[in-house]
Amino acid sequence: MPKVELHVHLEGSILPETLLLLAKKNNVTLPAKSIEEIRKWYRFSSFDHFVEVYFAICSCLRAPEDFELIVFEFLKNQARQNIKYSEVIFTPFTHVKRVSFDEQLAAINKAREKAEKEYGVTMGLVPDLARNMRPVEESLKVVDWAIKNMGNGIIGFGLGGPETGNPPELFAETFARAKNANLPALPHAGETEGADSVWGAIKTLSAKRIGHGVRCLEDPGLVKFLRENQIPLDVSVTSNVCLGVADSIENHPLPELLSEGLFVTINSDDPPMFNTTLTEEYLKIAKTFDFGKETIKQLALNGVKASLLPGEEKLKLTSLFEKEFAELGKELLGRN
Numbered sequence: 548m549p550k551v552e553l554h555v556h557l558e559g560s561i562l563p564e565t566l567l568l569l570a571k572k573n574n575v576t577l578p579a580k581s582i583e584e585i586r587k588w589y590r591f592s593s594f595d596h597f598v599e600v601y602f603a604i605c606s607c608l609r610a611p612e613d614f615e616l617i618v619f620e621f622l623k624n625q626a627r628q629n630i631k632y633s634e635v636i637f638t639p640f641t642h643v644k645r646v647s648f649d650e651q652l653a654a655i656n657k658a659r660e661k662a663e664k665e666y667g668v669t670m671g672l673v674p675d676l677a678r679n680m681r682p683v684e685e686s687l688k689v690v691d692w693a694i695k696n697m698g699n700g701i702i703g704f705g706l707g708g709p710e711t712g713n714p715p716e717l718f719a720e721t722f723a724r725a726k727n728a729n730l731p732a733l734p735h736a737g738e739t740e741g742a743d744s745v746w747g748a749i750k751t752l753s754a755k756r757i758g759h760g761v762r763c764l765e766d767p768g769l770v771k772f773l774r775e776n777q778i779p780l781d782v783s784v785t786s787n788v789c790l791g792v793a794d795s796i797e798n799h800p801l802p803e804l805l806s807e808g809l810f811v812t813i814n815s816d817d818p819p820m821f822n823t824t825l826t827e828e829y830l831k832i833a834k835t836f837d838f839g840k841e842t843i844k845q846l847a848l849n850g851v852k853a854s855l856l857p858g859e860e861k862l863k864l865t866s867l868f869e870k871e872f873a874e875l876g877k878e879l880l881g882r883n
């Protein structure tokens with residue numbers, strides 16, 4: 548089925564075999580030396596543990612061509628899953644000592660153009676901040692650079708990393724600059740922290756969408772606000788289970804979010820790190836929650852609607868989705 552993906556991290560999408568290759572090329576010693584060992588290494592005991600592994604992955608990116616490689620592979624993989632368009636988060640500050648902001652962006656755009664030609668899929672870029680970065684003032688450099696490159700592939704500005712102890716309010720000034728420049732805010736919130744963090748993302752950062760946001764359910768007033776304003780939540784079910792936000796898929800609050808009338812999209816977050824793909828996310832939720840094809844189609848269309856694409860692009864994509872879903876319907880009937 549046709550899909551878009553709005554919440555997926557570039558560094559978290561590196562395939563295990565590519566990671567091993569990059570580590571070897573750049574003389575980085577990882578605690579895992581085979582695909583099997585990587586799988587084991589990707590069993591996370593806590594969010595902090597996850598962040599630790601994430602930084603180790605980032606340390607394998609040392610040259611512009613490393614970025615080209617992972618972006619090209621990423622888009623190839625998205626195309627294989629019939630994901631027409633992706634909004635891709637990456638954390639430029641994490642790499643800046645090894646590859647400058649401009650070099651990162653040039654390499655990413657080069658691979659993007661190549662993959663667009665070859666596979667016909669597109670993406671927008673969302674640089675984000677690790678919220679535990681200090682001094683916080685350094686984040687102003689990142690946002691100023693992002694604003695300068697808004698016509699150069701950058702479409703939004705994010706906030707990720709450990710939510711506990713790093714509330715959205717720390718980055719008020721940074722996100723005020725983004726808002727002034729009409730660069731949409733796409734912070735993570737309500738993942739390992741509760742409703743206060745989501746309120747902060749909305750009130751202080753002017754969030755256009757919330758990354759995860761599943762813990763909004765702890766505050767009925769917040770649920771009402773999110774419903775009335777139809778602020779989209781980028782939901783990633785397997786990620787939430789792997790990082791202990793939900794104790795199992797069966798107990799994930801997705802059905803409750805939907806029955807509350809919230810605007811939900813489905814995402815894979817860091818697919819190989821959680822041993823999943825966007826296709827598998829849709830399959831898992833359909834099976835676990837017994838969602839019919841109308842619900843699944845609606846969730847896929849929500850992705851188009853919640854994207855940052857211009858209006859006419861959304862219309863084009865929506866009619867393409869309608870056409871492909873209708874064809875899938877015929878195919879299913881033909882099988883009966």
Ligand SMILES: [Zn+2]
Nearest residue numbers: 554735758816
């Ligand atoms: Zn994320």
